[in-house]
Amino acid sequence: MQKRNNYTEIEDLLADESFQLWILSKIDEQGWEEWTLENRQRAKLVEDARLLLLAMKVPDVNLSPGEIHSALESTWKKIEEKENFYNISKSKIVYLRKYWLSGAAAILIISLASVWTFKKHTITGNTVVTYNELIEENNEGLVEQTNNSDISQTITLSDGSSVLLQPKSKLSYPKIFTGNERKVYLSGEGFFEISKNPKKPFFVYANEIVTRVVGTSFRIKAYQDQQNVEVLVRTGKVRVKSNSLVSNATNHEVVLLPNQALRFVRKDLVFNKITNITKDEVLVKSVGNIEQLSFEFNDIPIAQIFETIEQAYLVDIDYPKDKLSDCHLTTSLSDQPLPEKLKIICKSIGNDTNFEMNGNQITITSKGCN
Amino acid sequence: MKSHITNNKLLDDNTLWSNLKVGDEKSFSLLFERYYKDLISYGNSLSPFEEKVQDCVQDVFADVWVYRNSLQENVVVKAYLLSSVRKRIARLFQRDHIFRKTTSTEAIEFLFDFSIENELVEDEVTAERVLYLNKLLNDLPPRQKEALYLRYHQGLAVEQIAELLDVNYQSANNLLYRGLLSLRKEWKGNLSFVLLLSSGVLQFS
Numbered sequence: 091m092q093k094r095n096n097y098t099e100i101e102d103l104l105a106d107e108s109f110q111l112w113i114l115s116k117i118d119e120q121g122w123e124e125w126t127l128e129n130r131q132r133a134k135l136v137e138d139a140r141l142l143l144l145a146m147k148v149p150d151v152n153l154s155p156g157e158i159h160s161a162l163e164s165t166w167k168k169i170e171e172k173e174n175f176y177n178i179s180k181s182k183i184v185y186l187r188k189y190w191l192s193g194a195a196a197i198l199i200i201s202l203a204s205v206w207t208f209k210k211h212t213i214t215g216n217t218v219v220t221y222n223e224l225i226e227e228n229n230e231g232l233v234e235q236t237n238n239s240d241i242s243q244t245i246t247l248s249d250g251s252s253v254l255l256q257p258k259s260k261l262s263y264p265k266i267f268t269g270n271e272r273k274v275y276l277s278g279e280g281f282f283e284i285s286k287n288p289k290k291p292f293f294v295y296a297n298e299i300v301t302r303v304v305g306t307s308f309r310i311k312a313y314q315d316q317q318n319v320e321v322l323v324r325t326g327k328v329r330v331k332s333n334s335l336v337s338n339a340t341n342h343e344v345v346l347l348p349n350q351a352l353r354f355v356r357k358d359l360v361f362n363k364i365t366n367i368t369k370d371e372v373l374v375k376s377v378g379n380i381e382q383l384s385f386e387f388n389d390i391p392i393a394q395i396f397e398t399i400e401q402a403y404l405v406d407i408d409y410p411k412d413k414l415s416d417c418h419l420t421t422s423l424s425d426q427p428l429p430e431k432l433k434i435i436c437k438s439i440g441n442d443t444n445f446e447m448n449g450n451q452i453t454i455t456s457k458g459c460n
Numbered sequence: 461m462k463s464h465i466t467n468n469k470l471l472d473d474n475t476l477w478s479n480l481k482v483g484d485e486k487s488f489s490l491l492f493e494r495y496y497k498d499l500i501s502y503g504n505s506l507s508p509f510e511e512k513v514q515d516c517v518q519d520v521f522a523d524v525w526v527y528r529n530s531l532q533e534n535v536v537v538k539a540y541l542l543s544s545v546r547k548r549i550a551r552l553f554q555r556d557h558i559f560r561k562t563t564s565t566e567a568i569e570f571l572f573d574f575s576i577e578n579e580l581v582e583d584e585v586t587a588e589r590v591l592y593l594n595k596l597l598n599d600l601p602p603r604q605k606e607a608l609y610l611r612y613h614q615g616l617a618v619e620q621i622a623e624l625l626d627v628n629y630q631s632a633n634n635l636l637y638r639g640l641l642s643l644r645k646e647w648k649g650n651l652s653f654v655l656l657l658s659s660g661v662l663q664f665s
Binding site for chain 2: 100101104105107110113114141142143144145146147148149151153158159161162164165168169172173265266268269
């Protein structure tokens with residue numbers, strides 16, 4: 091009870107909340123005054139602690155209960171926003187409409203198409219940027235996902251974007267994108283479908299180049315041991331420049347329009363623009379599954395649409411087959427990231443249809459179509 | 461300044477924390493109301509941009525809720541929140557510089573000066589001494605000030621301060637101790653203060 095009788099230091103008193111309360115608010119619930127007067131040495135100690143407290147005032151934060159309450163409300167709004175990208179649940183789906191940004195998305199393929207082996211002696215230390223260096227530059231608490239399997243894996247990012255990560259590839263990304271930029275780091279190959287948000291441009295750092303998009307889908311192939319990086323745009327506009335970590339990098343930025351491509355030669359730090367992609371053998375060969383599949387559906391059975399998505403993203407979709415057997419859909423999903431595709435499909439089927447994503451497993455719940 | 465002491469403490473932090481982990485919105489709100497002010501106060505001491513500080517603090521709480529499933533069970537809630545605010549503000553500083561080399565939270569500095577509880581200073585002798593002490597306190601390096609602030613205004617234990625400032629226990633002790641030691645050296649006018657602080661060395665270790 092009277093642990094204060096053992097107090098011998100100013101620090102003991104300073105750290106005692108009830109002592110502070112007595113000095114600063116004159117609330118003496120524990121009889122500090124009496125205690126102090128019990129002996130002279132103690133009184134001296136109390137006086138010193140008191141002076142220090144008086145000299146240590148911290149500016150008051152003037153917040154009324156009302157202000158705290160409205161801060162709490164805006165925090166719940168933030169939570170809704172975040173949860174929309176994460177745990178898309180029945181109760182929250184209403185909010186989705188607000189935060190999903192629609193609009194035409196560009197398709198960009200960045201591929202490191204070269205099959206030549208990387209010649210170390212041709213590349214000097216300070217012009218090569220490795221994945222690990224890129225990661226070290228970022229301290230936002232990145233999450234890293236590595237695909238060690240032999241099939242592609244789908245990763246969903248906090249902004250609703252999806253990435254189809256190829257085998258032997260890894261991607262680092264923040265759990266939640268904060269601030270005005272979305273930044274991810276790639277080693278290897280991935281197909282990106284980025285949710286459109288002009289206010290928060292999306293950056294992909296891969297080897298020596300930085301690709302900036304607003305909302306788009308594209309593929310990057312940037313293995314550490316290969317010589318070139320290639321960028322191919324299907325629709326929309328994409329900007330590519332070299333990473334500022336490259337010591338003698340130019341600030342040159344290449345803007346690519348639909349059906350244009352770019353090959354970055356790592357050794358020389360040179361960008362070569364390719365205006366006719368159909369005549370470039372390497373590019374033609376590197377087109378993946380997802381780019382070949384069409385997401386334009388015209389009165390197509392739901393089962394077929396889910397099958398297409400399963401093939402494109404290598405996911406497994408579980409849905410009530412009997413309830414949806416007679417459902418057909420007409421929609422265009424080409425520009426959308428995976429969660430957005432699913433959202434649109436669910437909405438089209440009917441109000442009681444929802445989806446949940448858990449890694450590569452997608453579960454659709456539905457009571458049937460309208 | 462210790463407003464939370466008078467709050468209803470029937471439900472302690474750890475109970476509320478466990479409840480919110482299993483999805484109890486009420487517990488979340490109670491913790492929010494309990495600590496929002498303290499966190500804003502701390503945030504304001506690290507960044508002059510009040511609106512951004514509010515944003516950071518709210519983001520910290522939002523993340524607590526969104527990631528409630530992966531929160532650790534046994535934490536000192538207040539220390540956890542203060543530390544999260546610090547990290548988030550540090551990140552704010554770095555965000556504009558895509559490839560800035562400084563990456564540690566040491567880059568952020570404790571900004572504000574301690575002031576004087578004028579209305580509690582009754583006589584001139586006290587006023588003079590308090591003014592002098594205040595000057596000494598404000599001349600301390602920012603990290604020592606921050607350690608003192610966290611110890612005596614936010615009520616953190618030394619080990620929590622160590623964790624928050626990302627230093628070992630001994631270093632945190634040193635920050636606190638050196639803070640007061642400097643005062644001891646300077647404040648020659650008060651012998652007892654000197655003696656008491658010097659015996660404080662033992663207390664700290």
